Amino acid sequence: MITIIKPGMQMSIQDQGRTGSRHLGIGHSGCIDPYAQIITNRLVGNDDNNPVIEITLGLAEIQFDNDYYIALHGTDMKATVNGNAVEPGWSFYIKKGDVLKLNAARHGFRSYLAIGGDWHLPDLILNSYSTDISAGFGGLTGQALQAGDSFEVTPKYNTKVGLGAMLPPKSTQIRIHAGPHAALLPKDTIVNFINHSWHVSPNSNRMGTRLLSDECDIRHTVSLPSMAVAPGCIQLPPNGEPIVLLNDAQTTGGYPLLGTVIEADLRHFAQLKPGDFLHFKFVTLKEAHAAQEKLTAHLNQLAIALNYINK
Template identity: 40%
Template sequence: MTLTILKPGPQTSVQDLGRDGYAALGVPRGGACDPLSLRLANLVAGNAAGAAALEITLGGLALRFDAPTVFAWAGATMGVTLDGVALSPAHRYAAAKGAVLRFGFAEHGARAYLALAGGIDVAPVLGSRSTGLLAGIGGFKGRALCAGDVIECGEAEPRLPGVAVAQAERGEHLRVLPGPDWPLLGQDAQRQLLRTPWHIGLASNRMGMRLTGTAVDVASASSLASHAVMPGCVQLPPSGEPIVLLADAQTTGGYLRPLVVIRADLWRAGQFKPGDTLRFVEVDTAAALAATTAQRDWLERMRRALAWEGR
């Protein structure tokens, strides 16, 4: 089965759950900026949770199905239609040959994930089908999709449409733990970082969210040598305005690391778009672990329920 891209929107790319184990070689993990929505769309479509799907940033995608197929989408609210009929997120749908699927521009959230039954069939690179946009590797020819691209999908067992589940609520906060360099900030700077309502800047991308607001005084902090960083790390450059690293984050950096987004909220970080406001909420290690466990349990319940439905 193939589909043809009619309009790609600002940025649509093939993504899965990324490349593990290559950070020592300078290769970012990459993958979906919102891994929870990717997993959810895949499970509803009848795929393995980590199958390759399309990540649609800020909407604007239009495509044509070149054969009958089953699909699901999840993530940001975008006003999605199939031949003009409005669709809902986290529902399973069937499309006829020639049907046109359109994503409006993002209303709430930044990224949506389109999962086709059978997954997106592109060659794995370093164990992943995700697109490394900066390096030009993986995905579809190592780049974001363009009008006229024809995308191949894998084989899938027949699935009945009509299945639906509920999405998680994003909210306007990110739960964080103190990072390695938290003690280097003075108490006033620590309070300001946590209490300031930060705004998502226009320079944000898949590498990281650049936040704007009242700058934090970092004059008293020591300069640092380069060190390891990863998605979820909150960097504080000399400007005093934080950067929240996302899926395509570099593997090393030299800025202060005062905070780290907890694993259970990485998906939330991928759903803020320019102009949105966020606040950091400090939690302890026990709360962070409990949140991760609850999220895994929720996904497992979803997987089991959908697997039972498919029998």
């Protein structure tokens, strides 16, 4: 049994999310940083798409009623078990009755906890265990985990303990493709968006990262019919404060689109917290493919290393 003692700001069960259902109005959900999810799962011997617990900001506690291999990745929350540090990026042996304590996030916003074994959760919804908080389904109860929530995990020890792996480097320079509405917006809107830095609004969440600027005014009066949108789309509301849509975003919207974040860079938004600065850069499709291939190579190298170690 895994028991949530303190959930912190927001804690939820996520996997790689739901695909193929946006035409039904159902969002993607899933881990905002899927690479952290995959790497932590591999460190404890789970399948890549096994659920993990996504922890936001920290200040959380989780109790274990069995012996498990666990791994944390993402930002450093100065986690401890019985006073012993649990470093992000390493698998750790936790014993029955132990409590994992996470302090405040230091240089990021989210951490991902993998627990080695078979997770016993309510039935899959559209082939995913991910929690869609706005829609109210998935995960344990369809909502963020609360104090006192618990679920079973049958432990498995499919790998060696004490293994480590790095995440791909994070960045605050976000690469994007051009949007379709440049000609509809006031002159120089796109140029101003690219040439100025932006900071993350406190009103951001898993639906989208809202951006603010003290020096760039890109307000407009353009109104469009609703169209399909997806994670990565950068919407521009009339107030001139862009929104980068994330995993729990709606499936349609009527705001003009400034651009689309390339798939390889969406993971960076898992660690961008209120007040953090970022800026954007246009790239070609070829550059976007190269960035994705680099991430795939990172995972392939890890698979080769773990296969060698576990022989």
